[in-house]
Amino acid sequence: MAILQTLLSWFNSRRIEEIDQYTHHGEEIQKLCFNHLMDRAKHTIWGETYGYGSMNSHIQYKSRVPLQCYEDIKPYVERIIKGEENVLWSGKTRWFAKSSGTTQSKSKFIPITADSLEECHYRAAKDIQSIYFRSNPQNNVLGGKTLTLGGSHKVSSLNNNSSVGDLSAVMIENLPFWTDLYRTPAREVTLTEAFDKKVAAIIEHSLDEDVTAFAGVPSWYLVLFHKILETTGANDLNEIWPNLELFVHGGISFSPYKEQYKKLIPSSNMHYLETYNASEGFFAIQDVLSRDDMLLMLDLGIFYEFIPMDQFNGTNSDTITLGDVEKDKNYAIVISTNGGLWRYIIGDTIKFTSTHPYRIKVTGRTSHFMNAFGEEIIIENALRALEIACRVTEADIKEFTAAPIYFTEDKQGSHQWAIEFNKQPKSLPLFKETLDKSLQEVNSDYEAKRFKNTTLNAPELLIIKNNSFFRWCKQKGKVGGQNKIPRLSNDRNFIEELILLEKQP
Known part of the structure; x- marks a missing residue:
């Protein structure tokens, strides 16, 4: 263990210097990344089409290569799934991450190349390890195991040599065998496809392990942790895993879940x-635990462009x-990557909180x-206003x-907020009023539309029964880390489905 710690310390210090x-x-780092991508992809079908061999500047790049959405690259992805090589990236790609999204396609299949994995x-x-070790040098993460709530995968129906699953499953499937020594539960349990069976198996196999960390999407871990407390009768997770010290989270905002985790892990x-x-x-x-922004990683094989919203x-x-x-x-x-996305x-959407170094916050979605x-x-x-109202x-x-x-003939437009509470507000009218006023404080356009009900009436509040959101996800087959509940919509498709589900026994 001492030798391992020494090697890790050396590796981490070298990486932190970079x-x-x-x-x-x-x-300059991004320019090197751009040149590397052009060189690696110049002999692909895509690269030859757009002249990557002679590409040496962003001005050339954006004049030759049009911006892409998933529908634009979908025909190329389908060729890769069927086994064609050197299409978007050099060599053969056999892994694809299935992602739900907001495109016209029901599912997106994102190529995961060997280079993008590594x-x-x-x-x-x-890098997460290096950054955390610098922030907390007295940590003991590697003294125990990391709890993994992964996804699932299956062989694509288009080609038996192509496999598709959510990103966590693709990563777990391709990890070297020795990483199993530091994770729980076993790989086959983590990759169980049915979410409820996976949760049951994790409870069976991981309660006796010394879990020091976990990583993933906050909402799905809450489902697991509440089931663990229900099964064991424990008051909190520290009674089960006293050495817990790190949650690496992503995928959705942590703000709505922060207080719940503090209660789960006091x-x-x-x-x-x-x-x-x-x-x-x-x-x-x-990169700094006391900050609430993130360091944009510039040398992971991704070249960035940005569109002012x-x-x-x-x-x-x-x-x-x-x-x-x-x-x-x-x-x-806008990204160009070693996974063949151009x-x-x-x-x-993001905003920069700093430019030396480049730190960002995720602000939402273009759609x-x-x-x-x-x-x-x-x-x-929305998150800020809800936090204040709570x-x-x-x-x-x-x-x-x-x-x-x-709008209807006799009624102004408004917003409808469907909310499932862990703890009901002490006053629903006050909650709604605070939500409305807080939105006006953080968004001048909303404030203008709400002024004397010019365009918008006060928001309406719909209280959702316990677990109805989860029932919707399960009904849609969207249970798992790569699936997200639509938070804000410009149509009523999702909320009407939720209302309909509420009426069912």
Whole structure:
């Protein structure tokens, strides 16, 4: 163990030196990344089509290669799934991450190349370790095991040599055997496809382990942890795993869940580290535990472009590179990756909190926001307003979604908030009033529309029964870490399905 700790300490210190270069050499690092991507892909079908062999600047790149969404690359992905090589990235790609999204396709199949696994996803996992070890040098994470609530995978029906699953499953399936020594439960349990069976198996196999850390999506871990407490009769997780010290979380905002985790793990030794990753790539890590933003990772095989959201026009937008971004401005992210995604709009929006180094916050989605009345509510606004309303009324939210109520002949438009509470507000009218006022405070467009009910009436509140959101996910086959509940919508499709489910016994 001492030899391992020495090797890890050496590796971590070397990597931290490289990460520290982001502060003063961010643009140069991105330029090297761009050149590497062009060189690796110049002999692919895509690279030859767009002349990657002679590409040496971002100006050339954006003049030759159009911006892409999933529907644009889907025909190429289907060719790769069928076994064709050197299409979007050099060599053969046999793994694909299945991702639910907001595109016209029911599911997206994101290519996971050997290079994207090693140079992006796995390297980022090591970077998390390096960053956490620097922040907390007295840690004992490796003294125990990391609890893994992974996804599942299955062989694609298009080609028996192509496998598809959510990203966590793809990563677990390709990890070297020795990593099993540091994870629980066993690989076959983690990859159990049925979520309820997976939870039962994890309880059976992991309660007696010394779990020091866990990593994944906060909402799904809550389901597991509440089941564990129900099964064991324990008051909190520290009674089961006294050495818990780290939760590496991502996928959704942690804000609505923070207080619940403090109750589940009432320990001053517990740390929470945020990450920003997706099937398309690993983008950012919280490098300072006392901050609430994340360091944009610049050398994981991803070249970044950005679209100012006040100029966003889908694939007809213009882009800028890292050196031209401004603090506190909302941007859509465009990525080119060692997974073979080229000028790909991933649909997330971010703002920069710092440019030396480049730190970011995720602010929402290009498509997941409410703008039915020109109010432009993004997820960051919603989370802030809900946090204030909960604090004022001593409430605790489990899940939520919001959608517009459109104009009728005799009624102004408004928003409808469907909320499932862990703890009901002491006053529902006060909760609704605080939510409304807080949204006006954080969003001037909403404030203008609400002024004297000019365009919008006060929001309506719909109380959702316990576990109805989870029932919806299960009914849709969307249970697992890569699936997310729609938070903000410009239509009423999801909320109407939820209302219909409420009426069922």
